Amino acid sequence: MENGMATVPLVGPGTSDRIAEAVRRSGPLLRPIASSRGVLMERKSRPSPQTAYLERIYQPRSSDVVLRRYKVRQKVGYGSFGTVVQAEDGITGTIVAIKLLHKMQGLHNDIRQEERVFEILAGGCSPRISLFAQVLQSGTFKGFHCTVFDFCDATLYDLIESGEGMMPLPPFHIREIALQIIQGIEYLHSLGLVHTDIKPDNIALRRADTVTVQQLDRGTFRKKRLLVSTAICIIDLGGAMTFGQASAMQRPVCPRMYRAPEVILGMPWSSPVDAFAVGCVIAELCLVKNLFHPETESNGEHLAMIERIVGRFPRDFAKLAESKRPGTFHLGATVAVLFPPHGIPSAGEQFADSMRRLLDARPLSSAIYDVQLVDLLKKLMMPDPAQRSLLGDAARHVYFDHTVTWTGAQY
Ligand SMILES: Nc1ncnc2c1ncn2[C@@H]1O[C@H](COP(=O)(O)OP(=O)(O)OP(=O)(O)O)[C@@H](O)[C@H]1O
Numbered sequence: 001m002e003n004g005m006a007t008v009p010l011v012g013p014g015t016s017d018r019i020a021e022a023v024r025r026s027g028p029l030l031r032p033i034a035s036s037r038g039v040l041m042e043r044k045s046r047p048s049p050q051t052a053y054l055e056r057i058y059q060p061r062s063s064d065v066v067l068r069r070y071k072v073r074q075k076v077g078y079g080s081f082g083t084v085v086q087a088e089d090g091i092t093g094t095i096v097a098i099k100l101l102h103k104m105q106g107l108h109n110d111i112r113q114e115e116r117v118f119e120i121l122a123g124g125c126s127p128r129i130s131l132f133a134q135v136l137q138s139g140t141f142k143g144f145h146c147t148v149f150d151f152c153d154a155t156l157y158d159l160i161e162s163g164e165g166m167m168p169l170p171p172f173h174i175r176e177i178a179l180q181i182i183q184g185i186e187y188l189h190s191l192g193l194v195h196t197d198i199k200p201d202n203i204a205l206r207r208a209d210t211v212t213v214q215q216l217d218r219g220t221f222r223k224k225r226l227l228v229s230t231a232i233c234i235i236d237l238g239g240a241m242t243f244g245q246a247s248a249m250q251r252p253v254c255p256r257m258y259r260a261p262e263v264i265l266g267m268p269w270s271s272p273v274d275a276f277a278v279g280c281v282i283a284e285l286c287l288v289k290n291l292f293h294p295e296t297e298s299n300g301e302h303l304a305m306i307e308r309i310v311g312r313f314p315r316d317f318a319k320l321a322e323s324k325r326p327g328t329f330h331l332g333a334t335v336a337v338l339f340p341p342h343g344i345p346s347a348g349e350q351f352a353d354s355m356r357r358l359l360d361a362r363p364l365s366s367a368i369y370d371v372q373l374v375d376l377l378k379k380l381m382m383p384d385p386a387q388r389s390l391l392g393d394a395a396r397h398v399y400f401d402h403t404v405t406w407t408g409a410q411y
Pocket residue numbers: 045076077078079080081082083084097099133149150151152153154155197201202204235236237238
């Protein structure tokens with residue numbers, strides 16, 4: 001093993017130690033054969049619109065120098081609110097990410113929202129600030145409001161979609177990433193803020209350096225790529241709101257696949273929506289696919305899917321939901337989501353696809369084999385928000401015993 005390590009080429013200051021550590025913790029049956037640096041995965045951001053709005057959306061050009069300092073290199077991401085580019089700082093030479101907000105009326109109530117939320121986080125004076133992308137500067141370029149952030153090599157979405165040879169991640173990497181997400185979002189909650197947009201696209205890996213190892217698997221060595229560091233960075237604070245704003249919010253929040261039952265049912269919601277979404281993201285990282293089928297067509301199907309995968313809704317919660325949305329639950333000897341809706345045969349043509357998806361969905365405990373992880377996920381995704389685990393408690397779950405996390409200083 002020691003000799004094997006000596007053949008690994010260095011990929012940056014201090015990196016060899018981290019490679020050695022990553023390999024050592026992955027088990028005794030490994031030998032490193034190569035290492036690579038930086039963005040090793042194709043960036044998989046959602047597609048840009050091909051519409052008439054193009055002039056209101058920043059189109060990156062390699063000759064652009066944003067805020068007279070940052071030389072644009074390439075587009076790395078695109079979201080509902082902005083285009084994100086990679087740029088080089090002309091003064092320090094460091095690589096940054098710049099988000100240039102779309103110029104669309106009504107899209108931004110407050111164009112400085114992300115910066116303000118980051119200021120609140122920074123004001124909390126906690127080392128957990130390193131779990132978020134730092135805002136370095138902001139201003140206007142070609143009429144676009146732009147915010148400059150730390151650059152992250154890849155998101156969990158990139159990793160899941162195109163982390164070839166890396167997925168599934170070793171269990172200890174999943175644990176380290178999960179703990180950081182929980183601790184970061186718990187920090188937001190401790191400052192009275194709800195993120196509202198937790199999804200794999202919004203959790204980034206600061207560095208995507210990998211080491212390729214040969215892993216002994218049933219008598220033969222197979223190639224496997226390991227992350228050198230699991231340091232994460234939570235991005236996109238643009239949807240974050242205070243508990244007070246959350247309680248007054250009418251429109252649904254959270255992307256559908258990560259949306260908690262109380263939001264689906266139009267009931268009051270608050271910070272537990274983040275816990276539910278965190279559970280979905282951790283499960284997705286283990287399964288290397290969405291926990292809830294991405295083509296789920298209706299709220300009814302989604303609730304039935306939650307019931308099948310996570311567990312039954314408690315009677316009190318179902319009763320409350322029934323009083324607001326009659327026809328959602330069957331309140332008999334057992335409480336059950338009424339899907340397909342009352343009076344429509346489940347064998348009918350109309351719901352055939354939905355019924356097929358529901359039948360294919362596997363309960364958490366039969367899809368994930370780590371019993372402690374399943375217990376944690378069930379607590380994070382309790383259908384009733386009043387029973388859902390607080391993130392502080394989740395961070396102390398036995399699943400995380402002996403988990404080492406990388407701090408900001410180490411990535
Ligand atoms: N600091 C960063 N480093 C590297 N890539 C980033 C960074 N911030 C954002 N990105 C990339 O840009 C994408 C869009 O960013 P972001 O989610 O902040 O934009 P948005 O317009 O608010 O999107 P959404 O539709 O999710 O609300 C991300 O999914 C990611 O791929």
